[in-house]
Amino acid sequence: MRTWYHSWRAAIRIARRDALRAKGRSSLVLAMIALPIVGVSAADLTFRSSQLSPEQQLARDIGQADARLTDPLMGGVPLLQSPGNEYSSPEGDYENKPYPDGSTDVAKAVPQDARTLSDSLERAKLRTEHGLLNTEIRELKAADSMVKGMMPLTGGRFPQKDHEVAATDYFLENSGLKVGSKLTARNLDREYTIVGSYELPGSLKTDQVNALPGALLAPLDKALDKAGLRPTHPDTSYLVEVEGGFTWNMVKEANAKGVTVDSRAVIMNPPADSEVPLFQKEDAQNYGLSPAADNATLAVIGTVVLLALLEICLLAGPAFAVGARRSRRQLGLVGANGGDRRHIRAIVLAGGLVIGIAAAVVGTLLGLLLTYALRPVLEDLVGERFGHFDVRPLELGAIALLAVVTGLLAALVPAISTSRQPVLASLTGRLGVRKSNRVLPVLGLIAVALGVAIALYGSLMSDQFLIVAGGSALAELGVVALTPALVGLFGRLGRFLPLAPRLALRDAVRNRGRTAPAVAAVLAAVAGTVAVATFAASDDAEIRSYYEARLPHGAVALGVDEAGGAREVPGLRSAVEKAFPVGVRADVDRLLVGDPGCTTYDGYGSDNPECGRYELITPRANECPLWVSDPKNPEADPADRFSKAERRKLTEDWRCKNTLGGGYAPLDVVVGDAKVLKVLGIEDAGAEKALADGKALVFDKRYAHGEDKLRIRMVTDLKAADKAQSKGGTAPGEVKSFAMHRMEGGGQSYGVPVIMPPDAAEAAEVNTLPYGAYYSTDRMPSSEERQRLDSELSKTGVQADLHIEEGYQSSNNVMMLALAVFAGLITIGAAGIATGLSQADAEADLKTLAAVGAPPRVRRTLSGFQCGVVATMGVVLGSAAGMLPSVGLRLSERRSEMQWFEDALAQGHGSIDDKPFVPIVVPWTTLALLLVAVPLGAALLAALVTRSRGALARRAAS
Template sequence: MGRHSTDTPATSPASPASHGSRLDRWRAGWRVSLRMARRDVRRHRGRSLLIVVMVGLPVLLLTAGSTLWFSEDLDAAERLPLQLGQTQGYLVDPLDSAIHQLVDPRTSYGTGPDATEPRAKVIPGYASGQEAGALGRLVGGAVHPVTLSSGTARVDDRSLRVEVMGVDASSAAAALSPKLSLESGRWARAADEVVVTDLGLAAGLPRSGSVELRMPTPEGRSEPHSVTVVGVGTGYASWGAQDVHPVELVGLPQTGAIERQWLVERATSLTWPEVERLNTYGVGVYSRHVALNPDTMVLPPDVTLPSDSSALFVVVAASFGLLLLTTMLAGPAFAVSAARQRHSLALAASNGATRSQLRRTVLGQALVLGALSAVVGAASGLVLGLVAASLTHGARPDHFFGPLQVSWSSVLIVTAAGITSSVVAALVPSRGLGRLDIVSVLKGQNVSAPLRRRVPVLGAALTAVGIGAVLFASYRTADAYIYVYLGGAALTVLGSLLIVPLVLSLVARTAHAMPLPARMAAREAGRHRGRATPTVAAIMGGAAVLATMCIGLQADTERGARTYTPQLVEGQGIIDTPQALSREEAREIVRAADPDLVSLTPRTLMPRADGTTVALAAAQPGCSFAQTAPQIAYDPNSSTSPGDALPRCATIASEAYFPGSGLVVADADELSDFAGLDDAQRRILVGGGLAVLDPAVARALPAVTTQWQQSTPIAQLRPVDIPLDGDTSSWYLYSFKTDDTGRAVGSSVRQSRITVPVVKLDHEQWMRVLGGGYGGVGAFLTTAAVDRLDVTTADSATLVRGRSAISQAQEGALRDALQARVPDGGFTVERGYRRQDGFILAIAIGMIALIILVATLIATALGQAEAAPLLGTLAAVGATRRTRRALAASQAVYLALVGAVLGVLVGLAPGIAISRIITATYTEGGMDFSTVIISIPWLQILAPVVLVPLVAGALAWVSIRRAPVVVRRAT
């Protein structure tokens, strides 16, 4: 009876933990671990809050960023109302040939079945001024023309670039909403009336009154006219299927607009068969129905619609980065947390707790803290993102004009990455509990287990394989080898992580030569490798990424600097407009911007009104006219290979066939001022002379070839040699007409010879008047000489220079003056090669430096918390606050410095390999490694490596401000 009553509870169903299934026991174990984890989080709020910040902050930033991104990035359903209003779609002006479009009418997939472009069908009644009626009959509905033009609005003394959408909104406001909406006032009813939008108001346009507006004419000119603001509203324009953007002004449709669409208003949808029918008339269609239902399109088997998965790719990539970042940052915290629990875990082990139960204790805390951190970070990020999007809409209405949007899939991915990173960060210290020395821990001897030899050996092998893989991939051309490079880089980092404990142990053994605080820090890290290794690993990973990135960017920068070819003398500028300015207009604009600036507007010879071409060519000794005149001597439809030597009779002519052979016309005074000629040179030019480079200087320059090498510096551009008879030059003056192939008709050629005086320019004067494009100029002929020859000329781009290099202020003033006259005009100053990645590099260095600093400070803070009994003992035996500060600072500097130095060494091989990949030249025969640039920017790499540990040490020094509480120690 007694034996039976004793055995009954053991066989009772009330003991599932003992006789349940393995799954039941696993669930019961995790329930206990999670319950203990929740209690530990509440008991140690400070440490828990620290981990919540480390894990939750990246989650917050990514969630807020994804909310901002998706609020700015509109999908098709969000774009269509702003593109089409309530209409069924829009048409674009017909082409001469039939088309085969995709969703976007500007994208096509091929021609007809016979591989030719069939002529488009004629649209009945389509003619200038009758387009709307003809297109309306073609589609069976009403069409509303919408134009888009760019111009310049003058407000007070400022010029603003504006886009003007032209549409008769007063007659179709209901059909065009919300593409157009009116907040106050009325729509424009006349050509001199406009409605200003929120974007225009943000740019500085007034709510009412008049504005001076310059718009391009069909001839390419721009004329100022005054417009009256009659209302405030919103308007959205669209360049294509993927684009929608707000405009500054809304007026009536304009002639000469850069874009014209015809919105289709009817009851039925524009289906794909009807789109194909309209394509036969050369009319492109953007259909609401097709955009929302792309599966209704019938395309050839070899044609597929492009898919846009960039958003998901970026989110997944960012989440992977979050996983690595938070794992590195949270690793030290969980390592210290596991170390603090060693005593309680040893007691549990002594009472029968299994290895898996001990691990679940640490992993349960990571799971609870990770879930709490990720949820708090995601919720805070959502709120921050929505608030930021709302505020940004007011500051940047050109970007944030769509509905606020939360991508829940992105939020879930980021949250899951945050939770996973916490568990991964706790995985390493939890694995270390399997080697827990219960007796040593209960005695208070908290020392890491002896280092296993095979771990660093494996690490060295993985590192060697990784370095070999990245270098091997740098010698290969196939795109698939990028995966070899990435795999090699991952193996290099992984192997280096396995070597870190050995490095800490070796440094600790050789620390006797260090000062006392540094010696104690090194030995402390060597004894507690389980706590120090994650910290060093986090710092090493950041430093390795920094080194790789800096080396790669430096190589790319040096390649850009070596291959950059200035097109002007440094400090000079060039005015670029859709239609060249006249000399008088250019001089007026330049002088209005700054009287100290001078301009040079070159001219080229043009055919006469009757189609006769009048040309000039310098006579070459021993060459007949037929061998010299390029239009007669050379076939305009043929080409020569780069590097070919010039023909014997090649010469300078008004129609250039070779680099350095062009004859340019310029005003004598303008050319003299621009080149800085002396009085004697000026007198010759004013009399109708020719300006050439001094032959003595030209002979010292590289020889001219048949094709211009773009990499030739402007200082080495050489004109084609022509003979000089003292201070004069002999030229052929000839005229001709051309046939359909562009060749001169022999019976129409008329020629004579003329002699012109010559001015020889020194090299500095010559370079001032050069533009580097197409190999430079051969000679400059003055307008006085051309006027006597009855030759028609056309103006080219205007060069600008000052007494010294054009300053940023002068550049801005001239650009404003230019765009006030020509809205689409641009002004570029040659300032040599400028690095484009400086801002990105600064951000990357700052972020990585912040990671190193945060990881170091966290490890130092947690280490100091764990070392509180030791600090108390030191204080009890007379250690001053200065000594304790030195210990804390030394610990921070030591860990940061070891991790940073290891990271730089680890990043060298991937950095050198990526330098080879991006600077090698890809040729038909393979890769040309003669162009490889390997340059290590030690200053950029070592500055964070040295400064960040010092900053961490200084902060750790300051953090020790009070005496520790002396308690009784167990050992």
Template sequence: MSAVLVALRLARRNAWRSRGRSALIMVMIGLPVLVITAMLTLAATMSVSPREGLVAELGAADALLMQAPEGTVLRQEPNGTSWSGGGEGATVPRRAAAEVGALLGPGSRLIPFDAGVLQLGSERVEALRTDLRDPLTKGMRTLSEGRLPAAAREVAVTSAFGLRPGDLLRPSGAAPLTVVGVVEHPNRPSLRQVVGPDLPLASVNEFWSPRENGTGWLADTAEPVSWTRVSALNSAGLYVTSRAMMTDPRSRARDSGFDVQSTVGIGTMVIMVVLVTVLLAGPAFAVGLRRRRRELAEIAAQGGSAAHLRTIVVADGLLLGGAATFVATVLGIGAGTLGAPIMARWGGQVGPPEVPWPPVLAVAALGLLTGIVAALVPAVQAARQNSAAVLAGRTPAVADRPGWPLAGAALVLAGLGATVVARRQPGSVWVLASAVLVLLGLVVLTPWLVRCTGRLAGRLRLPLRMSVRDAVRHRSRTASAVAAVMAVTATVVAVGIGTYSEYMDQRNAYTSARPTGMLAIWAGNIGDPAWSRLRAEAARQLPGVPLAAGYQVKDAKGHRYALRYTVRWNGTRTRRTAAVGDQTLLRLLQGRHDPQAAAALASGKAVVFDPAALRDGKLALRASSTSGPARKLDVPAVLATPADEHQGGALLPRALVEQAGFATAERQLYAMYRPSANSTLARDLAKVTPRVTVASEEGYRNMPDPAPGLWRWLGGALVLVVGGTLAATRLAAADMRPERATMVAIGAPPRMSRAVVAGQALYISGLGALVGLLAGTVTGLALTRPMTTRGAGDPATIAIPWPFLVAVVIGLPVLASAAALITRARLPLARRLL
């Protein structure tokens, strides 16, 4: 035990003596720990459990009861909730509060609590219709400015609106609302919500959701509303959320069981983090070993055993790894805790500060283990060094192990075979796990690759020749740096190819039933007079713009129907709604006049733009409605060419639809017109009727560009590659000090010495980048299949981001070499042994 304490004391003194190198090692070990700890803490803090969100949902009430649409079958259980059936929520009559109070028992008190949306021009925002002054709503929303609404037409808004007391809100089809207060949601600072006792909530045509829309009540009950009373309330059409249910242990989420893919993914990530960190920190530990060779040789000469020397070097990793892990863990917890409220203001939710100690401590242990593992190879080298040769000032020769290249080749072949099998599996985690085998095999092969490439040194100019020969002579130091660069480059190249291929696949998968630049105006269930006013207003707002009419489909009972068909587009099953119109709309959809398509439409045939949707000259349609029975239709159709490459869809003539037993009514307008960014068209049309939707087709430009993400990956690779290369170059400069001193003594200019050092950086980063390119390309091509395919018959999309790869494979070595040129070249004369 005393030997360990002495080793730690020596490690502390050595770390303080070489503060720059110690800081570099701590950054390399601590940075992954800091990032992962911050992400874990951030995720835990931003995850709000049902108990943590109880006040925001219930306030001080005992229960919240939301009325389900008429005909809905509700069934709530501790392990989940299900409901089925029901019609449109807007047509459901409100249940009387007295009836609900009778179900809850004597002594119950209820206040209205309605959730929905408020139509503000073309924007829909969340809204609550309740009285925030009532004690039952205490804590549900916190007043930060002004006062709580008390009278009709008074509202409070959340701070995300940016409004102040005294401002006005103008809902569509209703009188203006006066903002009298600003409130905060306890867990969602980015929420845009309006709260008031008398809000004109807009009708919601979407599926009913008990937490998003519907009428209900907050209840103060004499007895807790437990699970034993839920069945009776569900039978009455009431969805229940109660304090007693939330605090019941049975309501906690059940463990989903062992997930093989998640476990493999976590294991792969851990191996990659440890591998890259060890390879990057290894040269820095080797620098310390080179500087301490004489000290260790003196300890061995005075009776120190090989175990003592190993303990001394491993103590460096234990001390620096432990210090880096401790500092990184503290900083990561602080960053995650402080960053959660900031991230929540951009979107999401935030709860009380929470640290997931088991995974955080596991990450800390991983960081400590990384420091120890990074020091193991230098420790073994220290135990095997020739003390006599070191004390005499001679550099010990490095002996190769003949079995290592065979082992590395076996690992690479096994990894390639596993990659071929993994690319056929769902999910990309298996490909990444197979890539780890390839990388481990290449790491083992790196010393052999360094020795083989060293045979080309004789054909190089003097500075590069000296650099390459020195790198080959010190293969243990060079191989670690080359392997680190290789691992980082392979990871970045694989991610780049996979991400860019996925982007191109999504871009190619983009499809629309309308050409780019088309404006669509759709009306809901309104009468003919309201439609006439809306059409006139649209023509006034768009002077000189030709408008093509589209038609709404209804059955004899007035139920609205949608005529849809399903087609596979770029491997994805896509459901389209067929439009109903005449030749004017056909000309807009095709971007030109097509005599054959126009003749087919006039003869009563459908015009289809999806070749895969046609079967024997027929188009299979499904007529579906939210309130009527579904029907299947097979209509005659012809194929035509659309205006855009990514456009699909179908156009049906009115006569064909009416022959199928449906009625048509003009309720849609189409035009080739692109509104400006500050256009008020949607707001102006909503003044005529709130049941209007305005949409403009913008094309695939809405797809997110992967370039920012790829360049961020390049930035991370730049830090790792340049940092690891400079650490190895610094070691090389220290090892080559006698040679460089001799060069200075015989009159070599300083630029020659700098060129030798830069040659080391170019060799290390260039060889690592080249091998990493090969490994990353194999993995990236394998990733394209699980990332871009959606079925057995869907081919993979392969896209290569050439500028990104050039920047990684060529730009990074050039930058590393340029950074190495800054190395100080002037050295004093050194004593040489003859």
């Protein structure tokens, strides 16, 4: 008795033999299906291997200790934390009072009889072979057994004496130093010897140097204090080893003292949620990832997998169709000997099954081997070590099953169409008359219209980005359905083409069964690339519009904010002038308030009572009403005193606008001469004359008292000033008056409110100190010149702020190029596959051309044009389809930002000049690369790899 098992067994045997006979075509399909399996399996192995078990994560975080005690900087108030210390919050309600802030003594929470190790982190500038490198300093006794697993040694040993240090491999690579080299810090004469190297498994790309506690930071603090500089403030935690482990009750006791704890015992065996006070708070649902976020992630992953399946099926389907046509005589014999349609379908489907199983095995094995071999490279790319090589058989089996399903799906349509062919037509080799499908184009048109309508609704009427994405996806599927009809329309261009491209185009149109899926695959890849590229280019243009230059392009600004640094300013000014191609140098000073010996920059944030600050006084009539607090209720929002319509109107008032036009200047008053105007690009004879006459230039007209006065309050008592301003009053201080010249169009000042000539400050008996300089350059300084200058500046030991105005630097250029290359590779691959199939399908036509006297190069030329035709059609259709989602998303984003802007104006915040700019920019460079370079490259590549002479064939038996 014959059963389905026997028929399928015979079908699989036939399919296996057919695959072995047509090794080229079989290898092509196998590669198409196996390559995604290689990628997915490798991604699964990489993801699983990068995930750490709790034991592995604890070894990296706390070594072999029982717990780490950390200061969460909440002022020592009692707090609540999650068992794993992912979240913590102060105990009690702080909605109507200041949120706790400040440090606390972590040592007070250490249990008695516990062994501890202090772990301090701070950053400092260390001298290297190339200059100075901002490096993380870690003071921890790393040789202790409690630290095992946190900092694995890669060479040498850990420090055992105060003059010894160890460094990460990444620091040694960047610094040019090695084990045995001498190391020094800026402002510190003491030398240290590098005795070992190590790595941080969870952060391989970290510049870090390890020293014994008190061996490096304490001497550095003394050196900084001696130089009048700010000391370091290390972040110190404690590793604790306690008998019996650090229990959950001990964690809660430490929380009561304002300290958070990472406990090994609690993380390995967490308490029930009912025992965690943090989870009992009303806002406990805020902790953790919401199910909606999980669902969104799964939806994205599922969409990517489905699109990948569609792409493979579109490319592999024509291959099975060609294979079925090449075997049509064999399939006809099956029908002539009593086989029915289901047997023929089974044979073609068995071909997909055989190829799918082979692709699953090959892809999975290659994924395993590649991931294992490239593990060091992947770890460097990710920036952390894997825990172990984690192989999940069930997951890899599911991925392999995906290959089998893909093979069956790709063979499904060819199996159905082949089984419907008459037996006689299969035996004689006649294809018969094939009618085009008229239903599919109609469905495609409906899908395109509906998708465009949905996308427009989502972008213009709704705030849901998913509606735009869904409509765009539907429209793209509609274009895919329209592809066979569109390929037919392309065929009408053949009359205008020379012989070879005309033959290639007509062959593509005549064999739409293999051309349309390849074009659709190219279309899908290019559409995604164009959509992302258009969105990225538009977003880049938006960010560029918000960029505010600090100086004219190519100009340089030097400033020294560091206390005590004024004495080094003359030398720094000369160093910049020698290192860079300087055109004009404009020295600038800053105002000094308080004791002439005070060296603190402007007094802001200073605890020195001898230092003060200055304030530019705004006349009451020039103050924006939305910004002026009510003296009776200084903590209330000033805008609440006005209605929505009044607030909206006030935002258009000049007093509530940024009259400086943006930019950033570290000084409110720049003391300098007319050379400052030249560097800033201000060509104004009246301004130069005003500076020469001792008048201050005022760019922000809010500070103008009448037509000719600028007033500055010199605040010397900071405590009294802060007390008065907290009550809505005015800070006490002497008011100085200066003659001024008001500048129109403040945007040209690059954020500088006032430029004051030195004579005006001297006449008003206001002290000044050297601050820095502005420079114009003949060209942009090179990287070598910058490195040499950094080395010169580091010799002074002063922290100087050096800014070179390079203009807006886009971060999307590399991404745009990568997108174009990615789409190009897929396009060339898909077009090449279609060309290979057309050559296999049209071998008889090529032999006929050779028989009638066509030269050998015709075969190569025809192959190139066949590939170029498919690539061109796919790129053109994909570029058009890819514009819809990007335009829809940008319109939706514009609507959302405009709504936010209008709400802000209604609340009295912002200015009418802050109207959002959400442009839609077409990435012409990417499109040109796709539309011209990719089809041309595909055609040339196909022509180069095609043999110009075909093999002789025997006459087919009749």
